[in-house]
Amino acid sequence: MGLPKIYEASKYESGIYKLWEKSRVFIADPNSSKPHFSMAMPPPNETGTLHVGHALFLTLQDIIARHERQRGKDVLWLPGTDHAALATNAIIEKKLAEQGTDKHTIGREEFIRQVKVFVGNSRDTINSQIRAIGASCDWSRGRYTLDDALNRLVNETFVKMYNDGLIYRGHRIVNWDPNLETTVSDDEVVYKEQKAPFYTLQYGPFKIGTARPETKFGDKYVVMHPDDKRYVRYMHGETFEADWINGKVTATIIKDEAVDPSFGTGVMTITPWHDRTDFEIAERHGLEKEQIIGFDGRLLPIAHEFAGQTIDEARPKIVKKLRHKGLLIKEEEYTHNVALNDRGKGVIEPQIKLQWFVDVNRPAVEWKGQLRSLKEVMRAVIEDGDIQIVPKRFEKIYYHWIDNLRDWCISRQIWWGHRVPVWYRHAKIKNQRSKIKNEETYVGVVPPEEQGWEQDPDTLDTWFSSALWTWSTLVDQDLAKDYSLSLEDLLAKSLDYRTYHPTDVMETGWDILFFWVARMILATTYVTGEVPFKTVYLHGLVRTEHGKKMSKSDPDSIVDPMEVIPQYGTDALRLALVAGTSAGADQRLGKAKIVANRNFANKLWNIARYIDDLRVRPVEGEENNRGRRSLRVVPVGREMMPKSVADHWILNKLSISTAVINKALDSFRFSEAYELLYHFVWDDFADWYVEASKVEPNVGMLNHVLESTLKLAHPFAPFITETIWQNMGKKSLLAAELWPEITNADKAQARQFEELKKIITEARQISVNVGVSKPWLFNKNSNLIEQNKALIERLGRLGGVETSAKLGTGVQLHSSKTPAWLAIDIKDLKRHSKKLEEQVSNQESLIKMLEGRLANKAYVARAPKKLVEETKFQLAEEKFRLETLNSELKTFEKSLT
C-alpha cells in the first residue's frame, strides 16, 4: 500500500484511537501475572474545555503509561473528572444572574439540577478531548469525584477524622469572599499589590495608622509593644476615653509583642473580627470581638449612618467625617497587598465564622508505629524517601509550606459539592446561656434515622475529595453500595485497590503541589496507612512564545489544542510540548515550535514511505521510474540480517539509542529522551542509513530498523507511529508491542562505517570549501574505500572513486587511515590553503594547551592516571596531525609558486 506524500494527521487519528479502544490494550488487568504499574490522572474540572496545560500533562502521562506498557507491565492509568465545586458553582450563579434570578430564588434542589445538566455536557466534551490527545487511559475505570462511591468515601474519611479529633468545628477567623459568599482556604488566597491611602488618625492621646477606616467603628483596644519606650507611661489594662467616629468610646491599653514599633507610630487599634493578627491578639488577652462588616460585604448597624453601605461607598464618607471632626491627622499613599480569592478575584474579607477545620497539629495519626500529627506525617514521608519529588528542589518548597501550615478550613457555603456529613437537632428546652450546647450533633456516613435532624448546609472544599483520588477511585464501586462494610473492609476487599495502590507516579503541575499533592499525602497516609504514590513528577506552566501567562484576555497568545490538532496533528503538539522542557520549569510554546515538531513527524513518515516504496514498487528486472536498475524485491517480514558495514553501524546506533532513551524515560527526562530519538531518527537513520541504503539496500534491515524506531517513537508520537505500523500490514497494534530488544552489532564493522562517514564528510567539506563540485577521490591501498566505492561516490557527491598506485596532487583526507585525496585543480587550491592555515593555527594552540597541562607537575601527580595517559596519547596524536598539516601546506605552497 503506497503512503501519501504528506502525512495528514486528521485523516488517521480518530480511527487509530478507536482501534486502540476496541482492542482493550489500555484496560488494566489486576489478575495479570505481569508486574503492575498505576497512575491516577489528575481529574480535569468539569467546567469547560481542555487547554494546553491539560495537553501537557496528558502527553507526559501518556508517555509514561505507554512506555511502562512497552516494558511488559500491566498498566492502569485511571482517568476521571472533578466536580470543581467553587468553579462550577460560580458558572451557574453567573448564568442565573444573566437570567435575572439567583440561587436563593430557585432553591437548592433546582440549582443542583441545573449544575448537573451543565457538567454532564461538559464531561463528554472533556473526555472526547482527552481521547484526541491520544491518552492511553483505562476508560472502563473512569471516575468522577461526585460518584456515589466516592461520595461515600469522602463521608467515611470525614467521620473517621472527626472521631479521631482531626476534624473539629469552631469559631475561627476565615477568609470570606463576599462575592461568592463562601469561605476559602489559605491556599486559595492570592495577594495583589495595590496603592491605597494610609490614614493617621487621632485616637485619644494616640496617633494610629490605618488603611481601613471603615473597620474602625468598634475599636476599643489600643495595642503597643511592651518594650516600646515611647509608651512606658501607659500601663497594660489602663483605660481612657476617646472621641471617636460615632461618639465617645472607652478604650483599653493592651501590650502585645505582635506590634512592630517601627511601623507607623508603633500604636494600633485592633479589629479582631476582621483581621487575623488582631484576632490572635484578642485571643491572647481575652478581648471582646465585634463584627463590623456583614457577610454580604456591607456595614452593620454599628456603623450608624453608614450601615448598609459597601466598603467602597462608605470609606470616602467616613474619611470625610473624620476630617470634619479633626481626627484625621495625615493622609499618605502607600503600597500594600490586598487579599483576593484566587477564583473569581473577589476581595477577601476576614470574618469570624463557625466552620469545620482539619487539625494539622494534633498527634492522632498512626504512622510507622508512632502517633503523629498530619503535619509531621506529611513531612516524614518526604524526609524518609517514601515519596520522591522530581525535581528535588520542590522538596524544600514543600517543607516550607508545611512549616507554615495552619488548620485547614474545609467547609464551603456553596451548594455544589460533597455535603458535610453532619446533622444537627435542636433540643426542645432552650437554655439561655448557650445555644450551641443545646444543639445535638450527629456525624455519620449515612443520615440519622430519627426525625428532626437537619443536615449542615455546607459542602466540602473540592480538594478534600481530590485528596482521596489515588485510592477512592480504586475502591470497588459495587461493594461501596454495601453499608455493612466498614471503610477498612472496603479497601481490603477491593481488588483494584489491593493491586494498584500505592500508585507509582503522580504527574502534575507544581502549581498544585500544595492544593492537591500535599493534601493527597495528608488524607491518604491517614486513611490507608500508605503513601498515595511513590514518585511525584512536577511539570511547569506552558507560557506564550514571549514568556507570558496565557490568558483569556489575550486570545492570540493562547495555543488551543483543539485548533492545533486538526491543523498540525496531535503528535506535533505532543512533541512540541515535550521538546526543550525540564521538570518543574515553565516552557514557552508558540506556532514555530509546533511546526518544527510537525516536521519531525513528517520525517518519520517519509522514512516509512521510502521503505514502503522499496518493499512494494520495484519488481525484479524492471527499471523503475528513476531509470535506475531496479532493486531486488525482498519479501516483507524476512529476518533482518546485517550484511554491509552500514547495516552493522545502524544496528549499533539503534542498540545504543534504545538503551539511552529507555534510561532517560526511566528518570523522567522526557525532553532528553525525545532529543535522543530525534537525532537517531533524523541524523543516523534518515541522513546516513537510508542514504547508504540507496547504494546497497537491505530491505529486511530497513524494516527492522523502522519497526524498532516506531516502537521507540511510539510513546511520544503514538498516532503517526501506529498509522505507519498499520500501513505495514501488521496484524498487531503498535500500542501493544514491547520495547525493542537490544541486538548485538558487530562493533568492528560499525566502526568501519564510522570511518567511511568521516571520509565522506571531509570530502563534502573540501568540495564546498574549494567550490568544486563532484571531484574525484583517489586512494592508495585502501580496502575500505575500494569496497565501498559506490557508497562514497554517492554520499560524498564525488565524480568517482579510483585507486592510484602513486600519490597525486590534490587535497589530502585526514580522516582516512591510508592515503586518500581529492583531485583538485591547482587554481582551486588557493582557497583550501587558507583553510589549512587556519587548521594549523588551531592545531598549534591545542597542542600548546595539552603541553601546558602535562607540564603542570601537580596535574601529572594528582589527576587520575588514566586521564594523564589520555592526555599524553592525545598530544602525540595531535602532534602527528600538525606534522601532516604542515607538510601538506608546504606542498601547496610549492605547487602554487
Added chain:
RNA sequence: GGGCGCUUAGCUCAGUUGGCUAGAGCACCGCAUUUACACUGCGGGUGUCGGGGGUUCGAGUCCCUCAGCGCCCACCA
C-alpha cells in the same frame, strides 16, 4: 520580611556525581537537487558560561559575595 530558583550562541534552552578544544533546536549565511521528504539535503559562523573572589592539578559545574530577573510563602495596623 523569609524562602526557592534563574542568568550559557541573535532567540529558546541542555549541560546528570568537577575532567578531552562548552552543546542542541530555531534563526541566519552559502551551495545543491526535483531525490522518501522544500514539512528537503550538504556545508558554515557565532560564546569574557551575569560580575568579583575562593577551593582544586582542573570550575559552566562546588563555596562565598555582588548585581539583575522570576517565583513561592508570610504580611505591618
